[in-house]
Amino acid sequence: MLLGINIDHVATLRQARMGVEPSVLDAAIVAEQAGADLITIHLREDRRHIQDRDVDQIKANIKIPLNFEMSLVEEIVLKALAIKPYKVTIVPEKREEITTEGGLNVDLYRQRLVEVIKRLKNEGIIVSLFVDPSLDVIKDSKDVGADAIEIHTGQYSHAKGEDFQVELEKVKKAVKYADSIGLEVHAGHGLNYQNVGYIAKIPKLVELNIGHSIISRAVFVGLEQAIKEMKALVNVL
Numbered sequence: 001m002l003l004g005i006n007i008d009h010v011a012t013l014r015q016a017r018m019g020v021e022p023s024v025l026d027a028a029i030v031a032e033q034a035g036a037d038l039i040t041i042h043l044r045e046d047r048r049h050i051q052d053r054d055v056d057q058i059k060a061n062i063k064i065p066l067n068f069e070m071s072l073v074e075e076i077v078l079k080a081l082a083i084k085p086y087k088v089t090i091v092p093e094k095r096e097e098i099t100t101e102g103g104l105n106v107d108l109y110r111q112r113l114v115e116v117i118k119r120l121k122n123e124g125i126i127v128s129l130f131v132d133p134s135l136d137v138i139k140d141s142k143d144v145g146a147d148a149i150e151i152h153t154g155q156y157s158h159a160k161g162e163d164f165q166v167e168l169e170k171v172k173k174a175v176k177y178a179d180s181i182g183l184e185v186h187a188g189h190g191l192n193y194q195n196v197g198y199i200a201k202i203p204k205l206v207e208l209n210i211g212h213s214i215i216s217r218a219v220f221v222g223l224e225q226a227i228k229e230m231k232a233l234v235n236v237l
């Protein structure tokens with residue numbers, strides 16, 4: 001299982017003082033040295049955490065692939081086309097949200113997605129769509145030309161009691177279906193040291209993107225140790 005480390009939260013801490021520390025580039029380098037398979041960053045339209053210069057510096061200085069999360073806003077699409085990350089993950093974005101709240105409404109943005117995906121793929125960039133574990137949306141993702149999907153595990157992560165199993169089954173079914181129609185399957189959002197194990201065991205799931213729980217644990221044990229602990233948990237198959 002590949003592990004992408006989302007370091008947006010390091011940038012959030014830096015932006016709290018609008019200064020230079022903690023360094024997001026250093027976080028990317030430590031993550032790479034600790035065994036991260038990808039670095040994941042989200043350049044939001046409002047630039048609330050990751051800044052354009054972070055994207056440029058990280059792209060220029062890491063050897064592992066960059067997973068660039070972005071909305072469909074033209075300015076950000078142009079940034080992706082300019083820096084040519086290994087992979088783009090298209091996410092919905094609302095100004096008022098604390099974090100990405102739901103999966104992409106692929107049907108609603110069908111035309112725009114077809115156009116943007118074509119432009120990104122022409123530059124050799126792999127395109128993934130961040131979607132809820134819904135079979136209809138997964139089918140739409142294939143139709144608009146995506147190479148991969150990232151299944152939103154937010155509902156799973158918040159589920160308690162009986163709902164936990166229900167949400168886990170939804171993710172399992174979604175992975176199986178996406179794989180059967182030829183999409184590469186990733187997952188992420190809300191995963192932590194307690195709940196990641198069940199997800200990591202799902203066959204055909206090849207990549208997880210995790211941020212908040214790892215950066216939170218890093219406060220106590222350091223980033224390298226926090227990543228190593230997560231790596232050990234996700235490498236169960």
Ligand code: PXP
Nearest residue numbers: 100130188189190209210211212
């Ligand atoms: N994947 C996507 C598409 C996301 O938007 C986020 C949050 O930025 C993550 C994964 C990581 O989520 P978390 O920080 O809850 O681990």
